[in-house]
Amino acid sequence: MSADPLPSKTLKISEIVSQNKVAVYGLIAGITAFFFHHYYENAYLATSLAAVSIALLSMTVSEVAEELAERLEEPYGSFVLTFSAVIVEIILLFMVLLNAQHDARALDTVKGGIISAVIVDMNVLLGLAVFIGGLAFKEQEHNEDTSSTYTTILLVASSALLVPSILHYTAQSQSDLQLASNIIGFVLFLFYIVIFIFQTKTHSHFFKATARSRLFRYKRRLEEGEEEEEPEAFEHLGTFTNFIIIFSLIALIGIIAEIFANEGMRLVQKYDFPVGLAGLIIAIISVAPEIMTAVKAAKNDQIQRVINIAMGASTVSIMLTVPILLALSYSTAHPLTLDFNTLQVGALILTIILAWKTTDDGETNYFEGTSHLFFFICYAIIAAFY
Numbered sequence: 001m002s003a004d005p006l007p008s009k010t011l012k013i014s015e016i017v018s019q020n021k022v023a024v025y026g027l028i029a030g031i032t033a034f035f036f037h038h039y040y041e042n043a044y045l046a047t048s049l050a051a052v053s054i055a056l057l058s059m060t061v062s063e064v065a066e067e068l069a070e071r072l073e074e075p076y077g078s079f080v081l082t083f084s085a086v087i088v089e090i091i092l093l094f095m096v097l098l099n100a101q102h103d104a105r106a107l108d109t110v111k112g113g114i115i116s117a118v119i120v121d122m123n124v125l126l127g128l129a130v131f132i133g134g135l136a137f138k139e140q141e142h143n144e145d146t147s148s149t150y151t152t153i154l155l156v157a158s159s160a161l162l163v164p165s166i167l168h169y170t171a172q173s174q175s176d177l178q179l180a181s182n183i184i185g186f187v188l189f190l191f192y193i194v195i196f197i198f199q200t201k202t203h204s205h206f207f208k209a210t211a212r213s214r215l216f217r218y219k220r221r222l223e224e225g226e227e228e229e230e231p232e233a234f235e236h237l238g239t240f241t242n243f244i245i246i247f248s249l250i251a252l253i254g255i256i257a258e259i260f261a262n263e264g265m266r267l268v269q270k271y272d273f274p275v276g277l278a279g280l281i282i283a284i285i286s287v288a289p290e291i292m293t294a295v296k297a298a299k300n301d302q303i304q305r306v307i308n309i310a311m312g313a314s315t316v317s318i319m320l321t322v323p324i325l326l327a328l329s330y331s332t333a334h335p336l337t338l339d340f341n342t343l344q345v346g347a348l349i350l351t352i353i354l355a356w357k358t359t360d361d362g363e364t365n366y367f368e369g370t371s372h373l374f375f376f377i378c379y380a381i382i383a384a385f386y
Helices: 014-017 021-038 043-072 075-102 105-136 144-170 174-204 211-224 239-271 273-298 303-319 321-331 342-359 366-385
Strands: none
Touching: 021 043, 021 239, 043 075, 043 174, 043 239, 043 273, 075 105, 075 144, 075 239, 075 273, 075 321, 105 239, 105 273, 105 303, 105 321, 105 342, 144 174, 144 303, 144 342, 174 303, 174 321, 239 273, 273 303, 273 366, 303 321, 321 366
16 A cells, blocks of 8 residues: 655645535535425425435545545555445445335335446446547557456356345245345355455456556557646545545435435335336436546546446445345344346346456447447336336
8 A cells, every 4th residue: 555645735624625516515415405304394305405415425435535546556446436335325225225114115126226236337337438438539458357357256146146036936935035145145245255355465467457558558648648637635635534534424425315215215105116216216326426437537548447446346236235235134124135026137147248248358449338328228218117
């Protein structure tokens, strides 16, 4: 881990705030949502403002995480980005899960949110970043070992999720399904420990840009030139301070997520809103900051970071979100089971196959990004009417 960079100048609090208006707007939206929730009981405005607040605060979390990622370097840098987003996802889904005692569809919304997070990561995030990067640069190169390893991991993980889904039709009792779900959750967690060691210790070079892709990018930068960007506020702060900021923001998001979940599920129940689409909306809110980070990286010709973020976040979404939510669900009246429906499992497996085909040669272009975006549109349409 590299030492903290020396700040070029000391910033006042007012200067930090002025450079991060997104966080200020997010805080204002969150406070307003609180008042509409507790004092005016307006579910429409409370839900909308809470969603805006979570998205804006998550963008700030992403900015801080991106700065920490620059200092920690790969693969640790991408871990900070993916873990910060996955924590937000877990908080949102758990708050929805707490509503299961009032509305049984909350469980289906949580299941849809788990799968949708991967669908959004692998199709919207990866697709949009690759598409924009492909328009800016004819082709972009990354380490093909990265995508090959991640798609193998995700294919195994999605196959594991098939087990409880199949047992949903064959299990003798609900307790059998619950037990099978818990075993699969534990197996996924153990598998992630192996993957973490693989990523950080034995094969960390699999998740870094190759010498060929670095040279490819360096030559292009020499040919096209690169403008020097204005330093942002978080670059002047130490690593420890940035970690405090990111954890504080995530805690604040957790408070606002409770408003979003409670009021949102009221609207879902009132208007019989499709739970698949509700899960998709939750996924988009939690993944939105990562999408912005990935698009920025693609425009800067950092496609290796895009691959690490998209596939790394998908891996963590399945292998950590699932076991953690299973454990947390025991604090509620309705423990979670992993019996996903046919659409969810099918879309998940097809997404992984598509990602394998579009990234296996170590090069990306705008057509491959377009393929992912069109796949997502088809999934969203089916989720809305399923």
